Amino acid sequence: MTALVEIEDLTVRFSGERTVHAINGVSLSVAKGEVLALLGESGSGKSVTLKSIMQLLPGRRTQIGGRIRFDGRDVLALKGRALADFRGRDVAMIFQDPSLALDPVYSIGTQIAETVIRHEGVSRVAARSRALDMLKRVRIPSAERRLDNYPHEMSGGMRQRAMIALALACGPRLLLADEPTTALDATVQMQVLLLLRELQQEMDMSVIFVTHDIGVAVEIADRVAVMYAGTIVETGTISQIIKDPRHPYTKGLLAANLHGAVKGSRLDAIPGAPPTLEEPPTSCPFAPRCPSALPVCREARPPLVNRGPGRAVACVLEQEPAI
Amino acid sequence: MSASNTLSIAPSLADVGGPAQPLITARDLTCHFPVRSGTFAPKKVVRAVDGIDFTIRKGETLGVVGESGCGKSTTARLLIGLVPVTGGKIIYDGQELGADLSLRNLRRGVQMVFQDSFASLNPRLTIEETIAFGPKVNGVPQAEALAIARDLLDRIGLDPARFAGRYPHELSGGQRQRVNIGRALAMRPRLLILDEAVSALDKSVEAQVLNLLDDLRRDFDLTYMFISHDLNVVRFISDRLMVMYLGEIVEVGPAEALYHKQAHPYTAALFAAMPSMDPDARTQVPPLAGDPPNPIDPPSGCRFHTRCPQASAVCGMTRPKVTTLGPGHQVACHLHDPNSGHPEATT
Structure with a gap:
């Protein structure tokens, strides 16, 4: 499989009244005909990643670093007519609220x-x-x-x-979907998901599908990248993520999904809240909320370590060879 | 009353009828909104809630589910007097609203938490003042009201020393929703209505708030009416489930039983629309076609017949009777009424 989109070490910083380091070194690739889900909570940088590909972020307040390549072309260098040609023909985007779009x-x-x-x-x-x-x-x-x-x-x-x-x-060869089913009723959400899946196969499109709902990702995605605080903490096929989550944050998200939670049981909630990202993370961004954090987690950011083809985890616990 | 309760005010409204009497009984409850699409257009009516009967028992959690526009939020707003009742009765612990009980008194016994945690807080009050506001208006002295507020802040997991003086915009969504819950509890209500109260929160924060609600229910002897579109959440928190469609109740039953076997085709479709959580067994067929019809001109007979996979001629003509299937399990569907004339009806 050849990659249609390659994102390398993307960083996005918003300046203004308050500086926000929204994306802090994201690397991703999407193959032709593949559906990648970006899974994460609000503020994790999933929508900003999509908007960087389309160059929809406000120019004067945004500093973008890193590279985005679409079919070998440098997307971030596109300007004017070339950008207008690119948007809508090569890459299209759908949004959460169609009445605004x-x-x-x-x-x-x-x-x-x-x-x-x-x-x-x-x-x-x-x-x-x-x-x-x-x-x-x-x-x-x-x-x-x-x-x-x-x-x-x-x-x-x-x-x-x-x-x-x-x-x-x-x-378009790439569809960017930013929570397109979140505002819909459950019965209608499923109709739209099935339609997207069918059209994706018919047109052999690549899709990057942003969602906060792991259940939706299961229905549509081939591969998942879990985002937290503007970084990717884990990637894998949807089966790997569901059946064998490695990063403590992914494990926490799955437990908090309540799938099959029975009344009277206690939920394993992740304590605390995500960081505000006024500074770029210098240590593991999840460490303050992590049940298995070690002193080393607060010293340096764990790199995204490959654990097999298409599988990577950014956690110190995963750096030792698996037994 | 729980031993850990340190609040100085007792429940606003004392128990009247004992544990067997339902806390809330709604009889033929109706709410219609007049609409006019243009100056000369004929007057039309949105049948938001159209003659529903239900009870909420003391100490239970009643989950209410249905698609948007089914009337679940309007039902909640009727119970607390935020929208005028068009017809029918609301009975709180044996006392009829309007006859035996004033709206002001009802609101001491029933409180509500809304979906938008920011819009439901006054941005110019500190969260301590917000929580103390209700008791103060109801005659509790200032110092005592603030003491209640600080105690509640502690209960909802916000350290009073750090948070009491903050304004809503200085809090995260989860913290704000905790404040909304605290403010509702300051009136010492017996029924707390949670209208999509955790829907806007991130999953990890949602789990924290659900755990908090579970603790508070026990500590404060609360009854919950829990409205949500997320069936996993509803299953986790509810004792009984009430399913609504276009202003009517189509099925009521024990939550766990309904989760495993649904009698009404609409309930079945709602459960079938839940993501499968198994990438090897993805949903293949959409559970229902189309959107819910407009409640201005709801379909005749059974309102679900336009989307029902099992509809027959009788469904478009006659309104289905309510059939009892088991203890506390009722359904309004011709399929379960042997005399309905539906060819597939159970006998």
Whole structure:
């Protein structure tokens, strides 16, 4: 498998009233046709990672370091027209709240057609028939009629489908999904997850799927990268992460998921709260909350150590050879 | 009353009917909101809660689940008088609201915690003042109210010496939600309504707050009404489960039993929509098609029939009767009523 996206030692710092070290050395690669889930809590840097790929972060307040390569090209060097060509054609993004992501004053059909015309230079009629085709592919009922609907005329699940249709209209090779099912009801969430899975296979797309819900990751991801305080603490296939979590934070997250927790039992909650990241972490960022922290954890940041193909853990407990 | 209780005020409203009398009884409870889409458009009505009957027993935790727009939050708001009742009765420990019990007194016995921990706190009060506010308004002297607040801060896991003087924006989401719980408890209520109270928290913090709720329930002899969309959380905390769909109750039963076997097709679909947590056995078929219909013009007969995989002709015509399946287990579905005329009905 060849990597479509390679992120090397990405750092993102926001300055302003308060400095925040949002990403502190993230390295990732996503293969062609692979679904990678970025799993973590709020503030762990998962959305910022996605937005760095799209260059959606506010330029003047953001310092980005490291490299992002898409199919061999340096993404961070893209500017102006080249960046506009890249967004929407090579890489598309879907968001948590479709009512904020869609334009309220244009109909769904017009918005999809606009994207197709911009990237492929086809006629209005051809673009509109592509829009209709996309609405059918995301299984919006009576698609012809919905083409002329405005976003406010649709239900939440339907709007999310429309946003997926818009994102996929130009056949991107990479889809960035930022918690696209979090705001949906459980029954609708499952419909959208199944749809995304199907379209991903049909179009042989790579997907980076950001979620805080390990259950959602199980349904959609091939591989998972667990993030904490702007770093990756563990990566592995979804089975490895679920069945054999190595990092204490991953173990804690799984225990806190409550899957199968029976009434009256005590939950193994991770104590405390994540760090505020005003300083970049110089020691293991999880050490203050970690049940198995050692003095060495507070001295230096543990490197992400490879534990087999595609499997890596950033924890001192994993550095000795496994017995 | 628990031995560790050091608070100087007793429960605001003393027990009246003994343990067998339900703490809350709702009879034919209805809440309709008028809406008008344009100046000349005809008046329409959102049937947010449409004639529901239920009880909350003393000391239990009642979990309420359903999709958005099913009326679970409106039901909670009715119980505490935040939205006007269109019809029906609310009976608190044998006393009917409006007849035997004033709203002011009801609110001493019933308190609520909301989803948005920031929006529900006054940004200009320190958290100590916030917690002391309720008792003060209800006639507790200032010094005593502050002592109650500090004691509660200690109980909810926030060291009074460090936290008492802080403002809401200086706290994390989990800490703020602890303050909201503390403020609700300052009135010494007997029923605490938790409306998606842990939904906005990160998973690791959510587990901490759930453990806290479990401790407080025992220490303060509380009854909970727990509203959530996360069935894992609801299973963990609830004794009984109430499932709502478009303003109606479709099934009520013991939580653990419902978790293993659901009688109503809608309940079954909700449980089927839970992620499988097994990458080798992913969900293959969506449990339900489409979104919930609009509560302005709900479907006729059984309101679920438009999405139900087992619907037959009778479901679109007749409203299903409530059938009792076992102790405390009721379902409103033609499939379980032998005389309903549904071809697949159990006999």
